[in-house]
Amino acid sequence: MIIGIDLGTTNSACAIWRDGAAVLVPNRLGQVLTPSAVSVDESGAVLVGLAARERQVSHPLATATAFKRYMGTRHEVTLSGMAFSPEDLSALVLRSLKEDAEAFLGEAVTEAVITVPAYFNDRQRKATKRAGELAGLSVERLINEPTAAALAYGIERRGDESRFLIFDLGGGTFDVSVLELFEGVIEVRASTGDNRLGGEDFNAVLMAMMLDAMGPALAAAARTDPALHERVREAAERARRGLSGASEVVMRLVWREVEHSITVSAEGFEAACAGLLARLREPVVRGMRDSNLRPEALSEIILIGGATRMPVVRRAVAKMFGRFPNSSVNPDEAVALGAAVQAGLKARDAALREVVLTDVAPFSLGIEISERRPDGSEEAGLFSPIIERNTVIPASRVQGYQTTHPQQRHVDLKVYQGEARRVIDNVELGSMRIPVPPSRDGGLVPFECRFSYDINGLLEVDVDVPLSGYRGTLTIVDGEEAPDPAAFAERRAALAALKTHPRESEAVRAVLARAERCYESALGDARGWVNGLIGQFQGVVERQEPRAIEAAIADLNRALDEFEGDAFL
Template sequence: MPDESLKVFGIDLGTTYSAIAYVDETGRPAVCRNTDSLETTPSVVFFENESNVVVGSVAKNSAITYPDQVVSLIKREMGSEAVYDYHGTTYTPESISALILKQLAQDAATHTGGPATRAVITVPAYFGMLERTATKNAGQIAGLDVIGIVPEPVAAALHYEATTDAEDRTILVYDLGGGTFDTTAIRVSSDEIEVLCTDGDDHLGGADWDARLRDYLLQRFTESTGTDAEDDEEFMQSLATTAEETKKQLSRAESRPVALRGAGSSARVEVTRELFEHETRDLLDKTIDIVRRTLETLRDKRPGTTIDDVLLVGGSTKMPAVAERLRAEFGWEPKLHDPDLAVAKGAALYALGRVVHKEKQDAEDAGGTAEQVRERVAEAVGGVAAQTGISVRTLEGLAAKQTRNVLPKAFGVKLVDTSEPDWQSKPKRHYVHHLVHANDALPTEVRNLQAATVEEGQQGVEIELFEQSGVVAGPELAENKALNEGKGLIDGLPPMPVGSPVDIRMTVDAEGLLELNATEPSTGKSLDIKVRVSVRSDEEVAEAAKVVAGITVSS
């Protein structure tokens, strides 16, 4: 077996910063430094020309002079049908994310001295299946062999458990990243990491704190100089960078003077930590509300469960107000555990564990006597140990660690509202009936629904699948997203009266494959839908991969 098949990486594809890690020969996760010798890379893309794209700090700085050619916060658009046009080429959130991944892989190859093609990519716990599939598609477009998608808090918990021996504990992961926020309750034991429940907001993150401070600085600049600088693009981009740096400095200092120059004017603004926390208190309030919802869900699912440790993940949790507020509200002592890199390091551990697990599985599947199987498994793991320099004991531990996840968002079918007595005389009103719900354990149990026809003489039944799009599941169509390839028709039925039954069964497996069966019982005619939720077809992904392969990416 070639060494390259064992070289796997964990990628934290972040909204504002990304990182890539691997497990070194000592069995410890190590982060690959980029060309700037830094462990994190800004998730910013500068479309310099039709054949060259710049990713990272240079791209971020280019936003000041070329704002129309720079994309940031693209992670917030994952799973959407947004499109972008640069130099005559159309890009999607997946293909732009692929450019970031391509740069990370190049940096990893330089750092390790070999190819970086196999990886696990992390996603926010609260990403739905659309966003998760979009992330996997981004990896494929970048030319990576994506061997897994793992929730960020699971990766963080893996790293925490590996470095602290935190076994048989219930951990609450408070993950405030650059553009997303979620809280996840996780049970950590010697052989398993089980996600108990999760909640979050995929449009709330450190970038919102930056924007609030930017707006405050702009207001003070305008008041001090009498100058309206909002139309000065260079000034506004510079102001955004200044706001982010000031936020970081206020995590260490009580106040910072900020010098502002733009539109022919200048001003000096003193910003205190107290003022910053006051201006952003409502944002922190939102995270506390989500923590409360998570605890309520945990109480419903596992009555009597208590939180043993609170783990702070994501660079924005370095803001002192976060730990102070959690301490004041819940009496916890939160732990700031490698907040910038824990996710990437945990993903690297997860990735190597999956590779070793597969090697063991292949050895077991070859058959033979119990003794032959044991010998083959020992030989397989020993071979990995010999080629990676990692001890057999460490590899066995990684392979044995299982993860159990929950469904991040609800899925359901579109129905006609027949609740009103005179519904037949009114325009049809559609809604979504959810059969599987957020925080259901994966794989889900089979969920059944008996629907009914709504028209006299109806000879066909159309089934359409939807995924919850809002923070909280709701029945309105606007609160849900239709699934690509999640529609089908049972046709050729004899004319049926209103109210004829249609039996519907739905499950979601551990990997997110949704399966639905709908049957009209009198004829036995049925419809089967199997869908890995995605907004892009396989053909679109393949075409995007060709485009990205032809682009030179640099940092």
């Protein structure tokens, strides 16, 4: 069985292709969205999902979220004395989704299609694939999130030639993809985006508004006190969600027995977000320019990603194109459903009409070169693209170069990914040393460099030096060196050995963490009331009667909904 997984910044989801349709897989709590959160409790046990998310406010130093933003970097997080890389944390979320799918299907799951932002670079894609392998999954394919969303919308079943723009604003990343459908082929014409723009950045605007109202002393404290920072962040998240359906909301939090609150209007929020809304425009403009299309040539503009629920974003998109976008599929679920369609295609399900998916290189790929200036001086560290961004892949391109000096006996060929003129601002992928023979006439030695890039992000660099007959090949299997197999196996075993809470206790841990957070945010009689709810619930849990515990969980969640509004999920 191949499953489709949307590994998101805020929430993740899993789906399967079954009986001719994509079906979302419920997690152990019966929900289709699993927060991308990991927490380590006092006993050293690891919590994943809602139980971890609910501890973010009360245990900020023991909980990690939004780690997708650090994929492909050396960033490390320490939770309760245990160190985790972004890949490790993502692997724990993926492993949780894998276990949920196995419980739902009643069989082992070993293969997956995992989605990634279209604008993820090579390191980020390889890190995502490694996370899947650490979770015990064979990653059959990485598919771009906007392409997956297109499959969820069923655009491959449209009979006529059509063009679509997928506008994907998630919790931490922003992607724009322009797709064209013709004769059973979905071709990605262009992909652009911003890997540092998402719902979390809109939360930050509301956080700044709240901190301004709380005064400079508390604003300074929030920068150094994780507990206060998380209280403000949670209030901002609730306010942002509230503004999706109301003209104004009240942001409130309790800190050290004092309640702070401000009223935020939709108009005020939109004005404060002007800078972020302007950042949404540039990738759209670049995507349309790279695809060589006019806005009126688009059949539809499709919204995906939870942050597109914000009215300020929908209005911004409507202004850009002069028409309302399509949001008919749940923006939180579209990517996972599309991944399941791709899984069905990989499994060659008879219910799916064969469709060809073409993708593009999200970034330009090239090498470092030196150039001679008009005054005769040399400028080093320049980027020479060989495969340009938005080239349909798989692709193979060749370009000719020459040595810079007659006495040169080797070339240090460095491979980069990016768009900047200088390589220092791009991402280095690998390097190789090429031996160069002396030229017969004492001149410069020519050589050819060929790049071949496939749909799974594998890059092969072939160098041919005709004068000596030398031919060298560099295969880029990772943003850095290929991981040592033994070290990788050891790392996977260490993650598998982590003590995790049994599945049946997840719901108890999640609702208790939520109740404790509500207790901390309450004052006076309200705090006493929540304390009573906690004591009553713990009494039921201690009786160890499954049906009574299930009913108590539902009752406690309903009571907390009345106290603070709906839960995040």
